[in-house]
Amino acid sequence: MDLSLSDEQKQLQDAAERFVRDKYTFENRRKIVATEKGFLPENWAQMAELGWLGMSFSEADGGYGGGPIETMIVMEQFGKGLVLEPFLPTVVLGGGMIASAGTAAQKEAQLAPMIEGKKQLAFAWLERQSRYNLADVSLKATKEGNGWSLSGHKGVVYNAPSADTVIVLARTSGGAREEKGLTLFLVDGKAKGLTRRDYPTQDALRASELTFDKVSVDTDAVLGTVDTAFPTVEEAVDRAIVALCAEATGCMDAINAATLEYIKTRKQFGVPIGKFQVLQHRMVDCFTNAQEARSMTLMASLKIDDKDAIVRRKAASRAKVQIGKSGKFCGQSAVQMHGGMGVTDELAVSHYFKRLTMIDLMFGNQQHHLTRYSAPCWTPSRSWRSPPSGPSATKWPARPSR
């Protein structure tokens, strides 16, 4: 057991901290939000140059052989600065799925340029009716000559406006909400028949609604094998959840620091409001919440590579519950303690609050993951013992049928 960062990891942390300090002052970020893409291509190029886009991939895949701890380190700093570059959709989700399911040719065509910063990705899984159920997919892909034809709708696809390739989760067989019968397709962002409705999100990211009207792709656009994409998707989403949790811990540190500074300086009744015990204790609770969020994120990052899918799912869900709970507490408390200033757009605090709120909703909120974690077929965990072995029987809890 060892919880200390290696020297390389410390250097990575310093570099990410420096990046955020230099590029993401509050005023700078405002300017980036207002640009056309909503992030800066030169920042993306710098991330590629620093090796961040490839660090979590194996050397065989053209990466640098890092793992979830490296992802955690940069995501945490991104959270502190509310970084806008599409690291999660491109690297963690898109890159992650291509690395785990892609052919050599697909890795060559997609992953290699992504690591160099020349290609961006998006992952289209959600549909209007899906809520948090990853298997609730009705966008249809049907055989058509030598390839496939995709028709249907995808929603809230983060980074779709800038994505060179969209990874689309489609139904190739089976009924609505069945885990079997799902297939992933690599679709060109400018494919014929694909239309986008772009919009900003609450937390200043960019996303789109995508309509697929008989979009044709070749057979080699299939990522992985036909009908069996679900485990790939579930694992990639679990990894994305852990990365998001790291981002959230960064947000919490930043929002807590801002609040602490505020209550030390803001005066009412002749004293800094931090002199009032009621606020002191609430501030301590924020601090404790952030500590717990960090602990759970670290634990999840250390367990997400586990071969046993149950261990992996539990780790992700546990962390997501904690982040949901802690993020809400820190966010709401920060706004409350800032008083009227907390509900304005003028201070960073409301921006962190919005990001933390949206993070809770991504890939299943606190309640969803509590239900997933408490699925009765999962035995209670013993954190340092070997996990139960054998095939994993548990599924992403199905959404109650309507």
Next chain:
Amino acid sequence: MDLALKPEHKAFADEVRAFARATLSPATRAKSFSGKHYDRDDHMAWQQALGSKGWLAYTWPKKYGGPGWDVTQRFLFENVLAEEGAPRIIPFGPKMVGPVIYTFGSDEQKQRFLPGIRASTVSWCQGYSEPGAGSDLANLRTRAVRDGDHYVVNGQKTWTSYAHWADWIFCLVRTDTEAKPQQGISFLLIDMKTPGVTVRPIIMLDGAHAVNDVFLDNVRVPVANRIGKENEGWTCAKFLLANERLGIAEVPASKRGVRSLRELNDDPSLNEKIADIDLQVQALEMSELRALSTMALGGAPGPEVSTLKVRGSEIQQRIAELAMEAVGEYAAPYQPDLLFRDTNETPVGPDHAPPAAPRYFNMRKTSIYGGSTEVQKNIVSKAILGL
């Protein structure tokens, strides 16, 4: 970074488990799982067995007769023992006064007191709280007045756990009434057999007797029993409190509690509440490991242990509350014989019902003792947040 155990650590865990299985009395072990209270013999037999093995003072460095274990070994030791149903080690000797003596005591004091603590042949209790000094500990009034090579001690200590079992008490006493509250305090070791020491039981809301009042009436204590300098006892007091807070998060016991909660619960509507407390326990465990790994790099337990204490107490309370909810209406029958005495009586209702409500009532103490939740938050607020 790695959570995995090295082979030597796995072997160590096996060794601890084998020792517990071979040594722990089945009757004591059964009490751990049924919720029955331990008696003095349960504790002493177990602690003396640990002492003979050299494991009772398991947090101590080798220099003072401890095993010199690393963080991982301590963690495994605590967890394996909890899983095997061992009673918790009564902390007053090995976890509280022992480290104070080897940190602040003279060589003569170390030689005199440490062996009995390591072997659990001498048992200790803690004389901190007083009727007028609870959360405001520095307001303590017990007076120690110098008379030659003795102090004459007068006053009252309260909430003294296991004073009725103890051979010695370590006390905070006031040796200077003129100085600021924290600056006139000394740390004294008092033999409970000294004339003038009287113990009065305090019965708790669940019927248990664990805590006491200790009255000190012209008790003559040799000056040689003072640890550290006169009027500098607050330093020892704070050092001890930080160690105490680290221990009372009680993570291994809470893990055992969650496991038994899952086993006994058959109400599906509680499943998510149990899952929620399960993950709170894991967050706390990870936070504790992070704190310990910082300490292993050379740090001392800092004020952040206060947050572990706060969360640890809330979690213990919540587990007890859920266990009672799981029992439902059969929590109502009060069956003290099944809690406190050896009996073959069959319980009214399910086997796990008798201790459920008493334990819930009793666990309310956890957010009050060892510095209340409010006091801990004051500490974090001042020492970490600078408010």
